[in-house]
Amino acid sequence: MTGSRIVAVGHYQPAKVLTNEDLAAMVDTSDEWIRTRVGIRTRHIAGADEPVDELAAHAAAKALASAGLAPRDIDLVVVATSTAVDRSPNTAARVAARLGIPSPAAMDVNVVCAGFTHALATTDHAVRAGAATRALVIGADKMSEVADWSDRTTCVLVGDGAGAAVVEADPSAQAPGIGRVEADPSAQAPGIGPVLWGSVPEMGHAVRIEGTPPRFAQEGQSVYRWATTQLPPIARRVCERAGTAPEDLAAVVLHQANLRIIEPLAQKLGAVNAVVARDVSESGNTSAASIPLAFSKLVERGEISTGDEVLLFGFGGNLSYAGQVVRCP
Template sequence: MLGSRIAALGHHQPSRVLTNADLEGMVDTTDAWIRQRTGIATRRIAGEDESVTDMAAASAAKALAASGLEPAEIGLVTVATCTAIDRCPSIAAQVAARLGIPSAVCFDLNNGCAGFCTALACADHSVRAGAARHALVIGAEKMSDVTDWTDRSTCVLLGDGAGAAVISEAKGQDAGIGPVAWGSDPARAHAVRLADSWQPRFTQEGQAVFRWATGELPTVAREACHRAGIATTDLAGVVTHQANLRIIEPLTRQLDLRDDVVIARDVIDSGNTSAASVPLALSKLVERGEVPSSAPVLLIAFGGGLSWAGQVVTCP
């Protein structure tokens, strides 16, 4: 039976590091306050001349090179983002042009922080249906463009970056992307917002998001494992959306994981990078060799909408 797998990963972050000490000079906050409430120590901030497209293309180029594929073999390019300024051409089309991908279908997908896992599922479905043999899936965000740097409750959270995955056709036991568990709760969509302006600012109802994520998402995580045919005790790693360490830790504690499971905590160094956070964190884990090749890893992303998407993948 036709399926797909992650063949390669890549990531990119801007060079500028914004520390908690830096933020102390910008708003009424302290390093202790930020760490206690978010777990974040630093985040990366793109310069004015570094766009969402720049970061997406940089991460995609690394993933494509690692895959060993030629650009012409890529049949689909999709970019998950909620911070793109350009409406048309899509960021995906611009990335394809930069990488010399000649004729792939290209589109952007906006599902907030759940965007990458949503886009990964769409690419998996396309490969399973025979519409493409290889796909490039990217999560890229320039959250600094939508940050209110006078609001200490949100500006301490956000960072910029991108992560990418090459998805390839696989058959039988080689298939490595499990069925997606996804959905939304539109009645609570107001809890995370980028709206009402051509230059919107990120706002959220922090306590409402915390209660929703820690209360509802463990069920989604278990459902993703069930659909993949494994138990949570079989997982070698868990990569959640890197929203806040105070969400990641109680969420994963509810999953009955083994003591040796690797839990991504890239939020400490990178902050909340929205749709970029899952591929960014996963790429780093694989690059550092913290999760072995072919090991099962749960990906689960959540955020604006309120939306969620999760699947079990095997590491490349």
């Protein structure tokens, strides 16, 4: 079994920006109320003519270009989303068609806010088993389409966007951990560490996208308590599986749910030297897109460097979670 690594990332957000002041003209809220409770200032909103697969394709094209690859080089496309309108063709197939990828395996993964880290783990497993050699892993959601714009407790949270990673086989990454070769402990290949994933099915009702038409709703206090009390030890176990101490992490990219969840979770993890992604402030909660979107921005801005160890940790809908330590491309 070979290893796998992320070789490039990319992201995309729609041009329209919705500010807190804009929302205050729509529902009973204010910039101060929103900032105090969730730490969000702005979010990007897709138009009616911008479906989820278009957002995903833009991010994927950027990642491909960054990797110096052509569509024909990809043999697997995995898209994490919970807001695709149609059941078939799935979003992955539509992304492949938009990009001109000739004959990939194409699948969607719906684990809501933990979707990208589930999709990344699934892809890592496929590459390690030899079922794929080079893949596009994408998180894309159009949360504005499932938002209840009359509910001030949820509509202030959501945004639209996509993030993508190119993952390929890495024959040098066969040792445990995230890419070091046993014979050469100094090797710094940008590997993907072992996943730790799970869920709390009996509490799945705490985050919902259901009904006709489907609408996003959540039990905010239950989610907050779960995230800030139950998830820190799980995040530490993710680091243990990768053989990485939290203080050695260069960055922590959590699901961008709410700044009031991100900050205490990161603090309890003990990643004292890490850059903590806070993209939620400018992008809102973009569900499955949030982790690759925030990760790609850190890379683009040069806040992390090639070979740096980064914790990716998704959580949310179904009260699911999944995380892994990766090396920055």
